[in-house]
Amino acid sequence: MAWASFMTGKNPGAHGIFGFIDRRPSPFKLYLPTGKNLRSKTLFEIVSDAGKRTISFNVPMTTPPRKVNGVMVSGFLSTKLHSAVHPPEIAQKLEYIGYIIDVDPSLALKDESTFWKQVYNALEGRKNAVKTFIGQEWDMFMLHIMETDRVNHFYIHNPEKLHSFYTKLDHYIKGIFEYIPDDADVLLLSDHGFCSIEKEFYVNTYLSRKGLLKFKVEDPKSLNEMDSSTIAYSLIPGRIYLNLKGREEMGSIPQGDYNRVRNEIVDMLGELVDHGIIKRVWLKEELYSGPFLDEAPDIILEPFDGIDIKGDINRKELFGKSSIKGMHTLEDAFILWIGKELKGNNSFSIIDIASSILDELGVGRPPDMEASGCLA
Numbered sequence: 001m002a003w004a005s006f007m008t009g010k011n012p013g014a015h016g017i018f019g020f021i022d023r024r025p026s027p028f029k030l031y032l033p034t035g036k037n038l039r040s041k042t043l044f045e046i047v048s049d050a051g052k053r054t055i056s057f058n059v060p061m062t063t064p065p066r067k068v069n070g071v072m073v074s075g076f077l078s079t080k081l082h083s084a085v086h087p088p089e090i091a092q093k094l095e096y097i098g099y100i101i102d103v104d105p106s107l108a109l110k111d112e113s114t115f116w117k118q119v120y121n122a123l124e125g126r127k128n129a130v131k132t133f134i135g136q137e138w139d140m141f142m143l144h145i146m147e148t149d150r151v152n153h154f155y156i157h158n159p160e161k162l163h164s165f166y167t168k169l170d171h172y173i174k175g176i177f178e179y180i181p182d183d184a185d186v187l188l189l190s191d192h193g194f195c196s197i198e199k200e201f202y203v204n205t206y207l208s209r210k211g212l213l214k215f216k217v218e219d220p221k222s223l224n225e226m227d228s229s230t231i232a233y234s235l236i237p238g239r240i241y242l243n244l245k246g247r248e249e250m251g252s253i254p255q256g257d258y259n260r261v262r263n264e265i266v267d268m269l270g271e272l273v274d275h276g277i278i279k280r281v282w283l284k285e286e287l288y289s290g291p292f293l294d295e296a297p298d299i300i301l302e303p304f305d306g307i308d309i310k311g312d313i314n315r316k317e318l319f320g321k322s323s324i325k326g327m328h329t330l331e332d333a334f335i336l337w338i339g340k341e342l343k344g345n346n347s348f349s350i351i352d353i354a355s356s357i358l359d360e361l362g363v364g365r366p367p368d369m370e371a372s373g374c375l376a
Contacts, residue, residue, distance in 0.1 A: 001017050001018060001019055001020075002191035002192065002350055003059065003060040003061045003144075003191055004017040004038055004060075004061045005349075005350055005351045006189075006191065006350045006351070006353060006354060007038075007042040007043050007044070007059070007061065007062075007354065008038070008040040008041070008042055008043075008354065008369070009043075009351060009352070009353075009354030009355055009365075009366075009369040009370055009371030010040055010290065010351065010368070010369065010370050010371075011287070011288055011289060011290060011351060011370060012288055012290075012292070012296065013284075013287075013288030013289045013290035013291075013292050013293040013296055014040065014289065014290030014291065014292065014368070014370065015038055015039060015040040015290075015292070016037060016038065016039040016040070016292040016295065017033050017037060017038055017061065018239065018295065018296055018297060019033075019235060019236060019237065019239055020032070020033075020236060020237070021033075021235050021236060021311070022037070022235075022295075023223075023235060023241070025241075025247050025248045025249060025295075026247065026248060026249040027249050028223070028224060028226075028248065028249040028250070029224075030222070030223065030224075030235075032077070033061075034061070034063045034064070034077050035061050035062050035063050035064060035065075035066065035074070036063075036064065038061055039292065041366065042062075042066070043140070043354055043357060043358070044056060044062075044066060044068045044070075044072060044140075045066060045068060046358065046363060046366060047068075047069075047139060047140050047358070047361060047363055048068040048069035048070065050361075050363040050364070051069070052069070052139035052140065052361060052363065053069050053070040053136075053137050053138045053139050053140075054068050054069065054070040054071075054072075054138065054139065054140045054141075054142070055070050055071040055072075055133055055134075055136065055138045055140070055141045055142070056068075056070075056071070056072050056073065056140075056141070056142040056143070056144075057073045057126065057129050057130075057142070057143045057144065058073060058074075058075045058076070058101070058102075058126065058143065058144040058145070058146060059074075059075055059142055059144045060075045060076065060077075060144065060146075061075070062074045062075055063075060063077040063078045063084065064078070064083065064084075065084060065085060065086040066086065067086055068086065070138060071085075071086065071087070071090060071133060071136075072085070072086045073085050073086075073090075073094065073099075073129070074101070075101070075102070075144060075146065076101060076102040076146055078101050079101075081094060081095060081099070081100075081101060084101055093132065094125075094129065097125065097128040097129065097132055098121060098124060098125045098128060099125035099126070099128065099129050100118070100121060100122050100125050102122070102146055102150075103115065103118035103119050103122050103146075103147065103150050104118060105150050105153065105154070108150070108153075108154035108155070109154070109323050119147050119150065119151060119165070120168065122146075122147050123145070123147055123168070123169065123172045124172070126143060126145060126172070126176075127172050127175050127176050129143070130143060130176050130179050130180075131179050134179050134180065134181075139361055140357070140361060141184075143176070145169075147169070148169065148190075151165050152194040152326040153324050153325065153326045153327075154323075154324065154325055154326070155325070155326075156194055156195070156196050156325050156326030157196055157325045157326075185337070185338070185339070185340070185360055186337075186338040186339075187335075187336070187337045187338075187353075187357070188334070188335070188336045188337075188338075189333070189334060189335040189336070189350070189353065190333050190334040190335075191333060191350060192328040192329060192330065192332075192333050193328070193329040193330075193331070193332030193333055193334070194326050194327070194328065194329060195305045195306055195326065195327060195329050196306065196325060196326060196327075197306060197308045197321070197324065197325055197326060197327045198306035198307060199306070199307060199308070199319045199320065199321060200307075200308045200309075200310050200319065200320050200321060200322060201277055201303070201307050201308070201309050201310065201318065201319055202310050202311075202312050202315040202317070202318055202319070202320065203234035203238060203240065203301065203309060203310070203311060204223075204233060204234050204311060204312060204313045204315075205312070205313075205315045205316070205317070205318055206272075206318055207231075207232055207233065207234060207240075209318075210268060211231075212230070212231040212232045212265070213226070213230050213231070213232060213233050213234075214226070214227040214229050214230050215227055215313075219314065220313055220314065221314075222313070223235075223313060226243075226250065227250075228250035228252055229252055230243045230250070230252060231243055231252060231253065231261065231265075232265060232298075232299075234311050235297070235311045236309065236310055236311035237303075237308075237309045237310075237311075237328075238278075238300060238301030238302070238303060238309035239297030239299075239300055239301075239311075240265070240297055240298060240299040240300070240301070241297055241298055242258065242261060242262060242265075242298045242299075244258060244298075247294070262283070262298055262299065265299060266281050266283070266299060269281045269299070269301070272301070276304060277303065277304065277307055278301050278302065278303055278304070278307075279302045279303060279304050280302045281299060281300075281301060281302075282299070282300040282301075282302060283298070283299065283300075284296040284297055284298055284299070284300065287300060302330070305327075305329050306327070308324075308327040333350065335353070335374070337356075337374070337375070340375055341375065341376040342374055342375060342376060343373075343374055343375065343376050344376070348372065348373070348374045351370060351371055352371045352372050352373055352374045353371065353374045354369065354371045355369060355371035355372065355373045356371075356373045356374045356375045359373065359375075
């Protein structure tokens with residue numbers, strides 16, 4: 001969601017991606033959103049349409065690759081390199097330099113040695129990609145490094161391994177910087193921070209205990225087995241949808257009761273705030289706007305750092321732990337635009353960066369772009 005907002009300069013209500021898993025309400029279906037589901041032009045297309053050339057590697061939400069003026073190598077949702085690249089003929093060159101799309105994160109649990117080999121092979125491949133392609137003509141060159149995310153999810157509790165990893169990562173980044181032309185503007189950013197997980201909170205278990213989520217069977221395998229009497233259900237991370245008639249396949253809440261029922265649920269969720277689990281309960285119109293607002297979750301839970309909100313449906317307890325040790329945080333994402341002064345006092349978000357990139361490239365902002373810029 002964050003990278004979709006970065007690439008479009010729009011909030012999710014205007015580009016249509018709301019989370020790692022999204023849903024079609026009628027007929028009800030869960031799906032993994034990709035670039036196909038992104039209903040807005042991205043920076044890459046806007047820059048291409050302006051006659052400029054763009055090269056990008058591994059940026060999330062670029063699967064499948066778009067036919068830009070230049071090069072696009074998709075990110076972690078791609079399964080095979082040959083289907084992840086535009087133009088197709090560069091796949092062989094990428095294979096030759098050892099480029100891989102992503103590491104297998106499950107190896108962190110079952111084959112640690114192979115996991116770390118993949119991590120460093122991936123970093124080497126990213127560095128080689130920059131070395132190989134940066135000599136081409138380009139106006140915007142973008143590289144995304146996914147390995148920091150993979151490592152922090154499994155090793156944030158292990159300071160020795162983290163220190164070793166970041167020491168080597170610094171070495172790779174230094175090598176990449178050596179290939180960057182002296183007159184290029186350089187922007188570094190992340191879409192989130194990280195912290196250790198104190199405990200997981202299972203929202204659907206909570207809703208079930210409150211009588212709001214019901215299933216047709218005793219041991220459900222998916223939300224597709226919800227009973228039509230369900231009032232609300234949740235998707236990761238902390239998105240609550242009301243089972244609204246006329247919108248959901250088996251809607252139970254009359255349209256005229258929407259505000260009343262939602263307010264009652266928000267009041268109920270207040271106990272999670274009181275107990276230090278949830279920092280704030282949001283209504284969708286407080287966070288989102290645009291043509292896809294109706295697809296947004298009706299209620300959004302913002303947790304405290306360390307409370308990882310999950311959408312599991314088969315947990316018997318409200319809280320638990322899993323093999324994942326690290327979780328995303330909202331307020332310590334990183335940005336550095338070398339040689340530029342950024343707006344202060346947390347006065348911009350990841351949405352706002354796109355317009356400043358276009359300004360620096362001399363490309364006009366699309367009229368529907370929300371981004372207000374990040375430079376002072």
